[in-house]
Amino acid sequence: MADSYYDPADLRKFGKISEWSEELGTKFFDYYGKVFEEGALSAREKSLIALAVSHVVKCPYCIDSYTKDGLEKGITKEEMMEAVHVGAAIEGGATLVHGVQMMNKYNKLSM
Amino acid sequence: MATKSLKARHDELALNNKQLEILNGGPFKEGELPYFKDKLDEIGQFPLRPKKLEILQINVGYMCNQVCEHCHVDAGPDRKEIMTKETMKLCLEVIKNTGAHTLDLTGGAPEMNPNFRWFVEEASKAGIKDFIVRSNLTIIRANKKYYDLPEFFKKHKIHVISSMPHYTRGKTDKQRGDGVFDTSIRALQDLNAIGYGMPNSTLQLDLVYNPSGAFLPGDQGAMERDFKKALKDDFDIHFHQLFAITNLPIARFLDYLIASGNYEDYMYSLVEAYNPAAVKNVMCTNTISISWDGWLYDCDFNQMLGLKVNSSVKHIKDYNEDILNDRDIIVSQHCYGCTAGAGSSCQGNVI
Numbered sequence: 001m002a003d004s005y006y007d008p009a010d011l012r013k014f015g016k017i018s019e020w021s022e023e024l025g026t027k028f029f030d031y032y033g034k035v036f037e038e039g040a041l042s043a044r045e046k047s048l049i050a051l052a053v054s055h056v057v058k059c060p061y062c063i064d065s066y067t068k069d070g071l072e073k074g075i076t077k078e079e080m081m082e083a084v085h086v087g088a089a090i091e092g093g094a095t096l097v098h099g100v101q102m103m104n105k106y107n108k109l110s111m
Numbered sequence: 112m113a114t115k116s117l118k119a120r121h122d123e124l125a126l127n128n129k130q131l132e133i134l135n136g137g138p139f140k141e142g143e144l145p146y147f148k149d150k151l152d153e154i155g156q157f158p159l160r161p162k163k164l165e166i167l168q169i170n171v172g173y174m175c176n177q178v179c180e181h182c183h184v185d186a187g188p189d190r191k192e193i194m195t196k197e198t199m200k201l202c203l204e205v206i207k208n209t210g211a212h213t214l215d216l217t218g219g220a221p222e223m224n225p226n227f228r229w230f231v232e233e234a235s236k237a238g239i240k241d242f243i244v245r246s247n248l249t250i251i252r253a254n255k256k257y258y259d260l261p262e263f264f265k266k267h268k269i270h271v272i273s274s275m276p277h278y279t280r281g282k283t284d285k286q287r288g289d290g291v292f293d294t295s296i297r298a299l300q301d302l303n304a305i306g307y308g309m310p311n312s313t314l315q316l317d318l319v320y321n322p323s324g325a326f327l328p329g330d331q332g333a334m335e336r337d338f339k340k341a342l343k344d345d346f347d348i349h350f351h352q353l354f355a356i357t358n359l360p361i362a363r364f365l366d367y368l369i370a371s372g373n374y375e376d377y378m379y380s381l382v383e384a385y386n387p388a389a390v391k392n393v394m395c396t397n398t399i400s401i402s403w404d405g406w407l408y409d410c411d412f413n414q415m416l417g418l419k420v421n422s423s424v425k426h427i428k429d430y431n432e433d434i435l436n437d438r439d440i441i442v443s444q445h446c447y448g449c450t451a452g453a454g455s456s457c458q459g460n461v462i
Contacts, residue, residue: 012379043333071322072329074337076279 011061044073051080052087114178116187117363124366125185127417134360134444138375144382147446154387158439164432165397168215168411168457169194169202171227172403175219176253179274179287181321183415185362186219193223194403199230201405201427203237209432211399212240215457217411220250222260235267243270245319245457248298249291261301270315271307272354272457273299276323278341286323299348308350317352319459325373327384327451328355331460354459357381359412359448381447389454392461395440401427409440411457416445 018025036046047069054062070080117125124130138144151157173190175182194202206214214234221227221244235242244264251260264271275295276286283292299316302308308316318338322328335353342348358364360377368374395409399420405427408414422438424431454461 012383038333043330044337068326071324071326074277074320074329074334076282 006060008060008064011064014061044075047073047075048079048083052083052090055084056087056091116178116185116189117366118185119187119189122366124362124369127415130361130365130416131443133365133369133374138378139444144378147442147444150385150387151390151442154390156390157442159390159393159396159442161436161438161440162396164209164211164399164436166213166215166394166399167202167206167209167211168217168398168400170217170219170400170402170411170414171199171221171224171230173219174223175247176223176250177220177247177288177291179363180367181286181323181358181364183359183361183364183412184219185415190219192403193225194405196226196229198403198405198427199226199233201430202401203230203233205401205427205430206234206237206239213243214239214241215243215245215398217245217457220247221245222250222257228263231263231267231269235269241270242267243272246271246273246298247287248273248275248295251298251301252294261305261307264302265305265307265314268314270317271302272317272319274321275299275318275338276321278338278345282323286321296346296348299342299350300346303347303349308348310349316350317354318350320353320355321358325368325371325377327357327380328455331355331453352459354457355455356457356459357448357451357455359445361412361415361445378444378447381451384451385447386450386452386454386462389450389452389461392454392456393446393449394456394458394461395449398457399435407435410449412445412448413441416443418443 015029018029036043036050041049047066050062051066051070054066067080135146139146148157151159170184172193173184173186174188174193175184175186175190176188178187214237216231218224224230231242231244246260250257252258263269273295274287276283280292283295284290299308302316305314306312307314320328320334320338328334331353334355338353339350342350360368360374360381365374368377395413398410400408400411400414402408402414406414407420407422407425407427407430408418409420413419418441419425420435420438421441422435424434449455449461452460
């Protein structure tokens, strides 16, 4: 048993989730594969989006995967870091925009 | 960045047996990963057999003006193995009599062999359809005695295939040494100036992309589009095709994988990406690789691992195409590199 919650070697076992629920696992991986195909967005653009989201959802497996995927696609470290900042800006913005709610409530409750 | 070959450093990875021990051990020996021959067996392709011979690949020496981090040849300025004129004469006899349509000269930097030009001149008379020289580009600008190489290539209608790890300076220099990117750009501009790589030009100039680290190459077509756009926009450089080649866990790339703690993950990645559809077109099925000292191998990678062909004909002095073509190709775990994804050969993807 791993002595930490995240074990990098577990990423290799991701496909095994289908073993305990084949139908749902298969549907998920079919969907996942389809999402990342070239489409209106290029696979390169999708990789950068995935990298940014990986940071926002704070998934270490996803960060490893999409850093490697970006390298495979020839994406530079500068592009990767900009994508992370986009994620951070949205995440920070999402927190801050709730400040308006706080301000509204404050003003409503105040004389 | 290494400045000397593994051999000059007396590193144990310079020994073929040590490399093979590593390739056959670890997750393979423990049964976590399947041996390559078992994967071939699953699809009825073991033992792997050759098809009609199409390509003669000749390694004219391991000497090179660069010491690239990923080099599976372990080439460098300190490597003195050079094909002699006598061995070249034996190669010329084979070239004249072979059914192969492609002659592929590699190294090291093949241009550093003192008999390189003589050999090209003689070999070009043999009527080979596609005469390839694998140039590292920087050699063209390394010394004024090489400055006229583009014109020499043009005179003999040589197909130039050049290494270019990335269209950015940082990635290229990290893999191949400081200043390599700028020198390579100037060399490409020299080649373009005399017509190489230009749209509609018959002077073929292709680039080779190797990943600069422990990851596999992405989609070759997409990489080619990115390379073409960046090199055109930034430097007004043109080329014809980009070949994406997977780094095989041999020599300095194996050393890098182990030293960086990436070896096991890389082998898992290769096995996971194994594509049975790539097997039928792997380069060892239509190629013979000839070493600087005239020994025969299934491919350049087997040459570097010292795995001579499994045939009664083992040396160019005994060359017999019919006997040679009736052999089993030698495979090991490094072969996963040629069957990963869309497959990998000296000409890029195989499917």
